[in-house]
Amino acid sequence: xxxxxxxxxxxxxxxxxxxxxxFTINGRLEPALENVLRSRWDFNDxxxxxxxxxxxxxxxxxxxxxxxxxxxxxTLSLPSGPLEIRALExxxxxxxxxxxxxxxxxxxxxxxxxxxxxxxxxxxQDLFHLGLTESLxxxxxxxxxxxxxxxxxxxxxxxxxxxxxxxxxxxxxLEAGYQVVCExxxxxxxxxxEVMGFDRGLRLLPDTMERFSALLGNDQPVWQGDKWFxxxxxxxxxxxxxxxxxxxxxxxxxxxxxxxxxxFESLSQREAALVLWEASGVPLSNRxxxxxxxxxxxxxxxLKAQRLLVGTGTIPFTxxxx
Amino acid sequence: xxxxxxxxxxxxxxxxxxxxxxxxxKQMFSLNAVGRLLWDQLPSLGLTGxxxxxxxxxxxGADRARTDAMALIENLVRANLLVETGSPExxxxxxxxxxxxx
Numbered sequence: 001x002x003x004x005x006x007x008x009x010x011x012x013x014x015x016x017x018x019x020x021x022x023f024t025i026n027g028r029l030e031p032a033l034e035n036v037l038r039s040r041w042d043f044n045d046x047x048x049x050x051x052x053x054x055x056x057x058x059x060x061x062x063x064x065x066x067x068x069x070x071x072x073x074x075t076l077s078l079p080s081g082p083l084e085i086r087a088l089e090x091x092x093x094x095x096x097x098x099x100x101x102x103x104x105x106x107x108x109x110x111x112x113x114x115x116x117x118x119x120x121x122x123x124x125q126d127l128f129h130l131g132l133t134e135s136l137x138x139x140x141x142x143x144x145x146x147x148x149x150x151x152x153x154x155x156x157x158x159x160x161x162x163x164x165x166x167x168x169x170x171x172x173x174l175e176a177g178y179q180v181v182c183e184x185x186x187x188x189x190x191x192x193x194e195v196m197g198f199d200r201g202l203r204l205l206p207d208t209m210e211r212f213s214a215l216l217g218n219d220q221p222v223w224q225g226d227k228w229f230x231x232x233x234x235x236x237x238x239x240x241x242x243x244x245x246x247x248x249x250x251x252x253x254x255x256x257x258x259x260x261x262x263x264f265e266s267l268s269q270r271e272a273a274l275v276l277w278e279a280s281g282v283p284l285s286n287r288x289x290x291x292x293x294x295x296x297x298x299x300x301x302x303l304k305a306q307r308l309l310v311g312t313g314t315i316p317f318t319x320x321x322x
Numbered sequence: 323x324x325x326x327x328x329x330x331x332x333x334x335x336x337x338x339x340x341x342x343x344x345x346x347x348k349q350m351f352s353l354n355a356v357g358r359l360l361w362d363q364l365p366s367l368g369l370t371g372x373x374x375x376x377x378x379x380x381x382x383g384a385d386r387a388r389t390d391a392m393a394l395i396e397n398l399v400r401a402n403l404l405v406e407t408g409s410p411e412x413x414x415x416x417x418x419x420x421x422x423x424x
Contacts, residue, residue: 074346269337273334273336273352274350277334277341282343289343290332293332293334297334300336
């Protein structure tokens with residue numbers, strides 16, 4: 001599809017695969033922006049669920065058309081600043097006429113039109129994250145903010161708000177013999193229960209880095225301003241390389257109990273639904289909100305759901321499995 | 323008063339319970355079996371009808387059913403999950419007078 005205002009420079013097409021979905025980038029893709037997109041979204045070697053879904057991104061220097069006036073507008077608060085979103089049922093305009101993204105969710109695929117030029121788009125990576133996240137949701141996947149550990153191809157996801165101890169619990173699981181799947185974000189196919197880590201490494205606070213340094217091998221970590229980044233590739237994990245695609249077996253809601261002994265308890269369906277909604281986030285599209293609701297109901301009916309109260313002593317990962 | 327669901331609410335169905343999510347505020351609410359019956363049937367049966375259904379299904383007295391239901395409805399309306407759509411039913415007004423509610 002062509003829209004007025006698309007980059008008139010040398011046409012080129014770049015293709016990535018995102019969990020088996022063909023992601024085509026059309027227009028002038030400068031090296032810095034290509035690096036941004038590849039570093040986050042190139043998952044050429046792994047598939048999740050159906051693979052006929054397509055995503056097409058068109059790059060332009062200027063906004064191709066005026067924003068429609070009949071849209072509903074909301075402002076999201078993101079770490080990078082406020083982002084205005086205008087929505088119709090399956091169409092979204094993110095950002096401004098200076099730098100922004102237009103997303104169209106279609107049958108079997110998604111089209112994204114981004115404008116603003118390379119430098120501005122590199123500074124506003126949230127546009128791509130939101131647009132591609134909504135596209136992947138539309139393809140049947142569900143994002144899950146969680147740390148996930150696996151053993152023998154079967155995984156448990158630790159869920160909870162920021163600061164609840166997801167990373168530390170993950171590292172304790174690694175000490176107990178599990179492999180890392182992800183530390184922050186995974187994508188899940190609720191039909192097959194397969195999950196795949198989205199992040200490319202561990203991001204650790206200095207004290208966590210020091211506490212678990214013996215676990216992480218010999219690669220040099222990279223300081224990223226607030227945390228140490230330890231890439232999964234090349235890291236010599238104590239009990240084997242990271243697992244990427246595994247089957248989710250259980251969800252575990254994390255809570256702190258500093259005065260008690262670390263232990264697993266049962267989790268009600270209602271509590272499981274609440275933590276899964278928090279982990280997934282709310283899609284932009286009404287249709288995808290309903291889809292996520294169905295996916296959460298499916299996951300709750302098929303997964304073990306427990307609460308892990310993190311207190312004193314060793315976390316009984318083995319007893320949990322029994 | 324008649325009520326309808328806020329059509330923007332996302333409902334997650336569990337075995338006996340419902341989880342209601344307001345996408346605009348990101349707030350989540352859960353309803354137990356009694357609350358679920360009220361949520362499912364209030365728009366079609368009206369308050370009088372749903373109170374009768376609650377009394378019959380959960381074997382509670384009329385006063386208890388009315389008190390609990392009105393408190394839940396008030397919370398659901400305040401949370402913008404339920405929307406008031408019309409005048410009270412005649413029976414409802416009489417019931418409110420009998421129970422001392424405004």
